[in-house]
Amino acid sequence: MTSAFEQLQKQLKQLPGLGYRSSERIALHLLVEKPARLPELVAALEAAARTVRRCSRCGHLAEAELCPICADEKRDRTLICVVEHVPDLVAIERSGAYKGVYHVLHGKLSPLHGVGPADLNLASLWTRLETGEVRELILALPNDVEGEATCHYLTEHLPAGGQVTTTRIGFGLPSGGGVLYADSVTLKSALEGRRGYQ
Amino acid sequence: MTSAFEQLQKQLKQLPGLGYRSSERIALHLLVEKPARLPELVAALEAAARTVRRCSRCGHLAEAELCPICADEKRDRTLICVVEHVPDLVAIERSGAYKGVYHVLHGKLSPLHGVGPADLNLASLWTRLETGEVRELILALPNDVEGEATCHYLTEHLPAGGQVTTTRIGFGLPSGGGVLYADSVTLKSALEGRRGYQ
Numbered sequence: 597m598t599s600a601f602e603q604l605q606k607q608l609k610q611l612p613g614l615g616y617r618s619s620e621r622i623a624l625h626l627l628v629e630k631p632a633r634l635p636e637l638v639a640a641l642e643a644a645a646r647t648v649r650r651c652s653r654c655g656h657l658a659e660a661e662l663c664p665i666c667a668d669e670k671r672d673r674t675l676i677c678v679v680e681h682v683p684d685l686v687a688i689e690r691s692g693a694y695k696g697v698y699h700v701l702h703g704k705l706s707p708l709h710g711v712g713p714a715d716l717n718l719a720s721l722w723t724r725l726e727t728g729e730v731r732e733l734i735l736a737l738p739n740d741v742e743g744e745a746t747c748h749y750l751t752e753h754l755p756a757g758g759q760v761t762t763t764r765i766g767f768g769l770p771s772g773g774g775v776l777y778a779d780s781v782t783l784k785s786a787l788e789g790r791r792g793y794q
Numbered sequence: 795m796t797s798a799f800e801q802l803q804k805q806l807k808q809l810p811g812l813g814y815r816s817s818e819r820i821a822l823h824l825l826v827e828k829p830a831r832l833p834e835l836v837a838a839l840e841a842a843a844r845t846v847r848r849c850s851r852c853g854h855l856a857e858a859e860l861c862p863i864c865a866d867e868k869r870d871r872t873l874i875c876v877v878e879h880v881p882d883l884v885a886i887e888r889s890g891a892y893k894g895v896y897h898v899l900h901g902k903l904s905p906l907h908g909v910g911p912a913d914l915n916l917a918s919l920w921t922r923l924e925t926g927e928v929r930e931l932i933l934a935l936p937n938d939v940e941g942e943a944t945c946h947y948l949t950e951h952l953p954a955g956g957q958v959t960t961t962r963i964g965f966g967l968p969s970g971g972g973v974l975y976a977d978s979v980t981l982k983s984a985l986e987g988r989r990g991y992q
Contacts, residue, residue: 599857600842600844604841607831607835610831611831612819620884622811622812624884627842631843634839637805637839638839641805644798644799644801644802645825647798648798657799657826681822681827
């Protein structure tokens with residue numbers, strides 16, 4: 597193979613979900629089968645890199661000062677859902693189950709990996725909470741060690757005098773999944789998260 | 795989501811093997827997680843688009859007049875393996891089982907889809923055969939209707955007076971696959987392609 601082809605394949609292989617074969621297939625597709633798509637893809641990549649930035653309020657992807665969710669008057673601003681990364685937000689949006697706003701931390705506290713509070717998108721969260729209009733802070737962070745530490749840190753450092761209730765999303769069996777197939781940590785969470793029935 | 799993001803996702807989704815979720819994941823990866831990779835990917839795409847072209851002899855990808863295989867003195871030039879597309883060539887190269895050279899037709903005859911002999915990379919194949927140095931033409935084309943028609947056309951139109959033997963790659967059970975799991979067309983090919991044992 598030619599070296600420019602190998603370079604392209606190497607770049608594609610670094611993308612999540614692509615391995616040796618799939619990156620080769622995409623490179624051949626762009627160079628041999630549909631060469632007209634290559635400049636279109638380059639243009640889309642460059643346009644996205646140029647225009648997409650962080651929402652100054654919540655940290656989500658935005659093309660203006662605010663992201664479409666923060667700019668949407670119909671979203672409930674008394675409800676903030678705290679997530680680790682943008683894909684988490686996208687997953688919750690896709691469920692259609694949430695009408696509040698978000699706050700993306702872009703990470704979680706991890707002393708082992710040298711991630712402290714200053715590395716997270718926290719300053720604008722405190723500013724939002726200090727306005728006093730937030731009623732509930734939903735922590736949609738994972739229940740691993742770093743997620744627990746981040747939840748703990750957030751509840752300990754809430755602005756004084758605020759009326760914010762802090763909640764955590766539920767952990768348990770995935771919908772449609774039976775007890776038989778669940779791992780023991782999930783079963784433990786499911787038992788701990790049991791609720792009164794009728 | 796922002797519109798530049800959606801445009802990028804749409805472009806990625808058109809690539810082979812990528813669906814809605816995987817293209818979203820890659821777009822978020824390039825914009826949020828590893829933004830430094832985006833310009834590298836753009837550069838690799840542009841470099842490949844600029845430098846990669848067709849080998850003037852065999853039709854494979856090349857960065858010079860000839861592809862690395864045609865330019866390689868150690869390959870057996872008396873043996874030409876005819877394939878439909880570049881990925882077929884790549885798959886045969888990966889097997890390491892072939893030391894001859896190739897000829898990529900960039901398609902197969904298909905009157906139904908309006909693909910005639912003039913649409914295939916045939917002119918340079920006739921030139922190669924007319925030199926008289928080719929001993930064997932291995933047809934590595936699929937055994938569907940179009941593949942059969944293309945094989946038939948090639949054998950019918952070989953340059954007169956040449957000493958070229960035409961062969962077809964074997965069809966049958968995939969290595970490691972048992973009779974139990976093979977579809978009936980494959981079993982038919984395997985029976986037709988039986989050979990003397992010992």
